[in-house]
Amino acid sequence: MAYKYKNYIFDLYGTLVDIHTDEEQPELWEKMAKKLLDEYGAEYTASGLREKYLLACKEETDALIEKTHAEYPEIQIENVWARLIEDGIRDENHKAETDGSKAAGNRVNPDDLEGLCIFFREASRDKLCKYQDTDRLLSELKSAGKKIFLLSNAQLFFTRKELEDVDIAKYFDDIFISSDNGVKKPQKEFMEKLLKKHGLNPTECVMIGNEVFSDGGVAKANGVDYIFVQDGDFSKII
Incomplete structure (x- = not known):
């Protein structure tokens, strides 16, 4: 050649690669709300989680633009999920010292959330192939x-x-x-x-x-x- x-x-x-994802499906946010509660003690309704997710994405993007002045910024989605976990625990007044959740009493390290991000991606995806x-x-x-x-x-x-x-x-x-x-x-x-x-x-x-x-x-x-x-x-x- x-x-x-x-x-x-x-x-x-x-x-x-051919791919299709749908982040608007209600079932996705039901799965994510359950996972955040079960694994991190962060409590949300499915609709509330989606609303907070979109807001957090916007706020992360706005902050990145202010910092870098990029015209086309790209956030790190793990930072969004870290914020949502922390906020979900505070909002529901979980007892950080005794509830035993992974995030209890500490800030969440975004680098530790790869598994959560992959779960979200795969739950939203119905097609992936070369x-x-x-x-x-x-x-x-x-x-x-x-x-x-x-x-x-x-x-x-x-x-x-x-x-x-x-x-x-x-x-x-x-x-x-x-x-x-x-x-x-x-x-x-x-x-x-x-x-x-x-x-x-x-x-x-x-x-x-x-x-x-x-x-x-x-x-x-x-x-x-x-x-x-x-x-x-x-x-x-x-």
Whole structure:
């Protein structure tokens, strides 16, 4: 195969992997309310939890914008869940010294909430699979001596597990997740950090993704070519 570029930068969801999630389903919030109560002693109704979750996401985003002045900020979702656990305990006047919950009497460490975040993701998800030609494409690029990178608007705790589930992490020379960087595509600095870290010449790179605004936008901002793909059709990449 005659691949044109030296470096291939891929989006993940909707590009290499087909996924569907629904965070509005009432059953999801019923499951999460039960889990927070059972494991952390934080008490919510399902509807109350969803409302507080959306509010906490907004407040975390506003705080990040104020701190970094990013146009396209990306929060870490584990910080939201840490806040919700702490608030749920305080709001219901649990006795921190005696109730035995994991969070009792202490602030919750967001880094300890990977399991909770994965539970939330998997409870909201009804589809996760590679597109038919994903392995073939990535394997051929690797065999051709190309560098392959992932630049994904995503949450680390979600995506790390999902990359394992679909078994494609092995192909990438490096993986950049927006929640780790505080910004997301099309913010120029997100791709710029990848280019600088690996000393990549933008003219030797291509961004491949299914969203013109975010994937195409970040590529244009960094002087990188862009190839639009949809539904696992990689014919334009060759």
